[in-house]
Amino acid sequence: MITVSAAPFDYCFEPARTALVVIDMQRDFVEPGGFGESLGNDVSPLAGIVPTVQRLLAWSRARGLFVVHTREAHRPDLSDCPPAKRERGSPRLRIGDIGPMGRILIDGEPGAGFVPTLAPVAGELEIVKPGKGAFHATALQDTLRTRGITHLLFAGVTTEVCVQTTMREANDRGYECLLIEDATASYFPAFRQATLEMIRAQGAIVGWTAPFGALP
Ligand code: TIU
Numbered sequence: 121m122i123t124v125s126a127a128p129f130d131y132c133f134e135p136a137r138t139a140l141v142v143i144d145m146q147r148d149f150v151e152p153g154g155f156g157e158s159l160g161n162d163v164s165p166l167a168g169i170v171p172t173v174q175r176l177l178a179w180s181r182a183r184g185l186f187v188v189h190t191r192e193a194h195r196p197d198l199s200d201c202p203p204a205k206r207e208r209g210s211p212r213l214r215i216g217d218i219g220p221m222g223r224i225l226i227d228g229e230p231g232a233g234f235v236p237t238l239a240p241v242a243g244e245l246e247i248v249k250p251g252k253g254a255f256h257a258t259a260l261q262d263t264l265r266t267r268g269i270t271h272l273l274f275a276g277v278t279t280e281v282c283v284q285t286t287m288r289e290a291n292d293r294g295y296e297c298l299l300i301e302d303a304t305a306s307y308f309p310a311f312r313q314a315t316l317e318m319i320r321a322q323g324a325i326v327g328w329t330a331p332f333g334a335l336p
Contacts, residue, residue: 122183124298126330127320131298133271139264140180141188141290143254143276143283145173145238148192148231150277153220155192155231158213161307166277169305172332173238173275176303179335186267187244189234190254192282193227200250200257252282255289264295271296274327275303279312287319287326297327300335 124131148154150166157163180187194201198216206215215225222229227248240246247258254260264272272295276283283304287297299319306312319326 122336124328124330124336125334126298126328128324128328131296131328131330133273133296133298135183135185137268138271138273139186139188139267139269140176140273140275141190141254141286142173142177142238143190143274143286144192144278145170145189145235145276146191146193146231147221147233147235148225150235151221151231153231155213155215155225156278156307158211158217158219158224159209160211163307165307165309166305169275169277169303170235170237172300172303176273176275176300176332176335177238179332180273181241185273186269187240188247188254188260188263189238189240189244190247190249190276190282190286191227191232191234192250192252193225193229193232193248194250196223196226196228251285253285253289254282255286255293261293269295272298274299277305279304279306280308280315281306284315284319284326291326299327299329301329301331303332 149156213219213224221231249258290297316329320329
């Protein structure tokens with residue numbers, strides 16, 4: 121059993137029943153020219169967490185945690201992209217349009233691929249998801265259930281969108297969730313901070329948070 125000095129109180133987990141879930145560390149969000157920038161965002165805050173996510177991956181692999189990597193991406197024919205998602209707002213480029221890293225948020229295009237230093241290794245699960253939450257329209261829950269996973273550590277981007285949505289989905293499904301504070305980022309630092317606070321408020325209403333350095 122591993123105990124982490126977390127907020128709002130200690131978080132305890134057995135490595136054999138715990139998965140690390142790295143959310144959407146893909147070029148479309150982290151690098152210029154992708155989906156994140158097409159929405160009008162400055163993407164630079166996201167690149168800053170890559171070294172910490174690398175260290176968290178190494179820590180988790182060394183302790184035998186099951187590792188899950190998600191990507192937000194759609195089929196080339198957009199059949200899994202609700203028109204409401206594609207048509208909302210007035211982005212410079214919409215999902216499926218051609219940008220500097222290929223078609224925006226389309227599976228198989230360079231932009232939809234992982235940041236190279238964070239790519240999965242053999243034995244790790246890759247989930248391609250059409251939504252913000254990783255449980256929506258994916259095999260994630262079945263896979264975790266088959267493996268007897270009860271606890272989830274979270275990292276990735278963006279804190280208040282895909283990370284928080286997935287943590288809330290997981291919490292409602294009965295998982296004990298810990299978000300690694302310096303392994304998650306947002307285009308809006310204030311939203312990241314607010315998300316950390318709302319997750320752990322009210323006696324860990326959604327889950328726990330702790331910096332990477334709190335992992336023993
Ligand atoms: N726009 C934004 O903040 N995020 C997303 O669209 N997807 C994820 O968070 N991965």
